[in-house]
Amino acid sequence: MKVGFIGVGLIGGSMLKRLSKCGVDCFVLDINKQVMDAAIKENNAKILTDYSSVDVIVIALSPNNTIKFLEQNATKIGTTLVVDVCGVKNPIEQITNKLNLNYCGIHPMAGREVGGYFNSKDNLFTGANVVITTEKPPQIVYEIIHMLGFGNIVYTNAKTHDKIISYTSQLCHILSNAYAKNPSVNNCEGFTGGSFEDLTRVGKMDSNLWIELFDNNRDNLICDISCIINELQNYLVCLKNKDNQKLKKLIDDGSNILINATKK
Numbered sequence: 001m002k003v004g005f006i007g008v009g010l011i012g013g014s015m016l017k018r019l020s021k022c023g024v025d026c027f028v029l030d031i032n033k034q035v036m037d038a039a040i041k042e043n044n045a046k047i048l049t050d051y052s053s054v055d056v057i058v059i060a061l062s063p064n065n066t067i068k069f070l071e072q073n074a075t076k077i078g079t080t081l082v083v084d085v086c087g088v089k090n091p092i093e094q095i096t097n098k099l100n101l102n103y104c105g106i107h108p109m110a111g112r113e114v115g116g117y118f119n120s121k122d123n124l125f126t127g128a129n130v131v132i133t134t135e136k137p138p139q140i141v142y143e144i145i146h147m148l149g150f151g152n153i154v155y156t157n158a159k160t161h162d163k164i165i166s167y168t169s170q171l172c173h174i175l176s177n178a179y180a181k182n183p184s185v186n187n188c189e190g191f192t193g194g195s196f197e198d199l200t201r202v203g204k205m206d207s208n209l210w211i212e213l214f215d216n217n218r219d220n221l222i223c224d225i226s227c228i229i230n231e232l233q234n235y236l237v238c239l240k241n242k243d244n245q246k247l248k249k250l251i252d253d254g255s256n257i258l259i260n261a262t263k264k
Contacts (some may be wrong), residue, residue, distance in 0.1 A: 001025065006069060008039045011085050011108060012060025013120030015148060016043055017100045021122055022147040027054055035117045051076045056140060062237060063212045067095050074099040081138060087165060088216040089133045089158035092254070104141050105133035105158060107165070108150070115206055127151035133158045158233040166220035174225065176203030 003019055004027040006013050013035075020026045027048035030036040039045060051057055058068050058078060063086050066142065070082070070092075082103045084092050089105045110128035112119055126149040130142070133156055156164070171172035180203045188196070213249035214221055231250075238247040 001143070002027065002054040002056075003062060003144070004048040004057045005039075006048070006057060007065075008035060008117050008120070009060060010112060010117070010120050010124075012058065013039060013117035014122065014124035015058060015060070015085075016045065017120060017122035018125065018148050019144065020044060024147070026140060030117075032117075035259065036131055038046055039117060052078050052080055056081045056144065059086075061218045062086075062209050063088050063091060066092055070095050070099060070101065077101060083141065083142065083144075087213045089161045089250040091216045093133065093150045093158040094120065100102065103134065104137050105161075106141070106145070107131040107133070107161065109149075111194060113201065113204060123149065125149050129154055130162055134163050137151065142251060161205075162217050163220050166217050167224050170210075170217060170221055171224045171228065173202045173205055174214075175228070176222075177205060179203065 002025045006029050007014050008016050008028055008030050016026055016028065016039060026043055026044075026045040028036055028037065028039045028045045028054070029048040034088040040047065048054070051073065057080055059069060061069060061148060064084055066084055072079075079102050082096065082101050084103075084105055084107055086092055086105075087107060089107065093103070093105060108125055108128060108130050110125050112121075128150055129152045130145055130148075131154045135157070162258070176199060179199055234249070234250055238244075238250060
């Protein structure tokens with residue numbers, strides 16, 4: 001099997017490291033020469049020069065750069081299978097359909113608080129979920145997923161993926177980032193525990209990347225932010241009115257939703 005990587009940051013680099021250990025013939029292309037040289041040397045890989053010479057092209061770029069790469073290289077890609085790992089899927093699927101490319105969308109539900117090739121790990125995906133947004137993935141995609149060590153495959157379509165990921169990922173990052181802007185964050189040393197750590201873990205973001213993710217999923221994210229603002233407003237009103245009865249109902253309602261969700 002021959003796999004070419006366009007971009008070897010945290011996700012692409014982690015895939016490269018794992019697949020090369022599995023004996024896959026890997027090819028690399030990255031705009032950062034230092035990163036590309038390290039990726040080639042450490043993984044016994046080669047420079048990707050001919051897109052038609054590999055079985056799969058894994059694009060591990062930001063959404064806008066993924067779209068730009070596809071538009072500029074569609075004729076060179078030809079019928080080679082294209083797999084992307086973007087955190088949004090509908091815009092990518094639309095452009096691949098327009099360009100009539102052989103495409104399969106996947107989203108590895110794994111990451112770290114730090115990015116880049118030099119923070120990538122060959123076991124990053126072990127036991128993690130992976131979402132497939134293409135109706136009939138070719139067999140080679142399953143072979144790659146198996147070698148990467150994913151624990152569970154979730155099937156959906158691009159539009160549904162983007163709607164759900166807005167709630168389960170993008171909104172969480174925004175909440176974490178906004179939470180950190182309370183002035184109390186500078187005076188809480190010794191007062192923090194698991195709840196603080198859980199809530200602030202994903203607040204540090206690469207703004208250039210996350211702007212693209214948010215912008216490409218704008219409508220879903222606006223809906224989710226509006227929903228949580230409305231819920232927070234309910235708590236605020238109860239506290240201002242000293243209405244502990246309604247406050248208890250709000251707390252119990254949320255707790256019961258989480259209890260039922262964990263039972264599924």
